[in-house]
Amino acid sequence: MPIGLKFQREHRQLGYHIKYLYYFFARRDVLQKRISYGGMNPNDIIYLIKPDFQNGVEGLLSLVYRQLLYIAMAQKNGYIPYVDWKNYKTQYYDGKNNVWEFFFKQPSNLTENEVYKSKNVYLSGWTFKTIDPEGLFEAKVFADKRIREKSSKMLCEHIHFSDEVLSIVDKEATSLNISECIGVYIRGTDYVKLKPSGEYVQPSVDQMKCKIHEFENKYNAPIFLVTEDGDIFDNLKKEFGDIIRIVSFDTFIRNYEGKDVLSKSDVLEKDKKLRGQKYLAKMILLAKCKYFVGSMTQGSKFSYILNNGNYSDEYIFDLGLYP
Known part of the structure; x- marks a missing residue:
């Protein structure tokens, strides 16, 4: 070694x-x-x-x-x-x-x-011997092909989506023509306002615009956008217009005060089941895109691992961690 x-x-x-x-x-x-x-x-x-x-x-x-x-x-x-x-x-x-x-x-x-x-x-619980000595499912999946492939193999072997989630994915994938899209993922709300220590720094909207323009000019493809932040959606929709595509059920968080993390705020969809299923479906759809531009989060890691190197082109913003 x-x-x-x-x-x-x-x-x-x-x-x-x-x-x-x-x-x-x-x-x-x-x-x-x-x-x-x-x-x-x-x-x-x-x-x-x-x-x-x-x-x-x-x-x-x-x-x-x-x-x-x-x-x-x-x-x-x-x-x-x-x-x-x-x-x-x-x-x-x-x-x-x-x-x-x-x-x-x-x-x-x-x-x-x-x-x-x-x-x-x-x-289940912690033992003196770690069950993850190699750091699977961590940030290194974006840079280390071997770790990404091992993570993807484990994910695909041991995780199987519910029929309800797959039904949502299949319906939206057809409507979006997802296999031709540039998948774009960017977090806002609590990630940006609270800057939680140890979490990934998110790119600014202007940084994301520049990179999307680069991909769109190069590939002339529609953009499948995933974000929870209404201000970010409005900004990117104004910039790129009708080439922006979203899932049919998408909603956005607006007027977020930034006093607490989203899960403890009163801004999330009340139906927990639908909230989780819709979010998971969007992350699966991102893995099915032809191209990918995204920030580092737990969610984007999932899409990236699920895709396992099949994007024709990709760009991941690696801006470090919040102190």
Whole structure:
């Protein structure tokens, strides 16, 4: 192994071990643990996968990366995985449904009733040994082909979209002629106003305009725009006119005061299921575009990984992190 790569991996492991020790003493609820709920499936080990942190803040795709790693780890070890977003909270929690299934299929044929009557159950969580030593699903997917390909392989093998989500995607893809579009993704609202520490710096609208013009002049293709920010949409729509395309159900956030993150603000669509499904569908559609121009976020990483190098041309704004 090259010395530089060895140092990076050792440094990553050290940071992980320090964080694990903190959780061991201060947040033992996020550690992996074994429990028995009954006598069913005595010859199997069930891996019950839950969100690590149930604060209702993490976005859908930020949550999914960790759940995906747990699914892959479980199947590698011969465990039977089951994802529970019913008894553990996310921002999509509704108190009655396993909301994971609004977006994705279960990775096994287990039912909730079976899981909570089984003899040998592991609750997912942190262990002293990281399940992601290479840093899959992190920013390096944009620059490291090997990491992107490994991330894409894991995503496609272990995550399967719900029929409802695929139905939305198929309908919109046809209407948009998505395979000919320049996919454009830019975040605004809380990313720009709050500048959350450790998150990716977003390009300005003027920076995005320049790059879109470059792609549009080169390829003469329509623009599929994904943004949550109404001001950004208005600005780009004024600049590019009718070549801007959006999904039929799109809505935008306006008059955002910037006092808190979106998930804790009163500006999001109230129907959590539809909100999440529409967002996921848009990110899948971005992966189907012919070209891509985007900022770095958890969402754009997902589209980029799902596309796995099939864009004919691309540009990712890498502007560092907010301090």
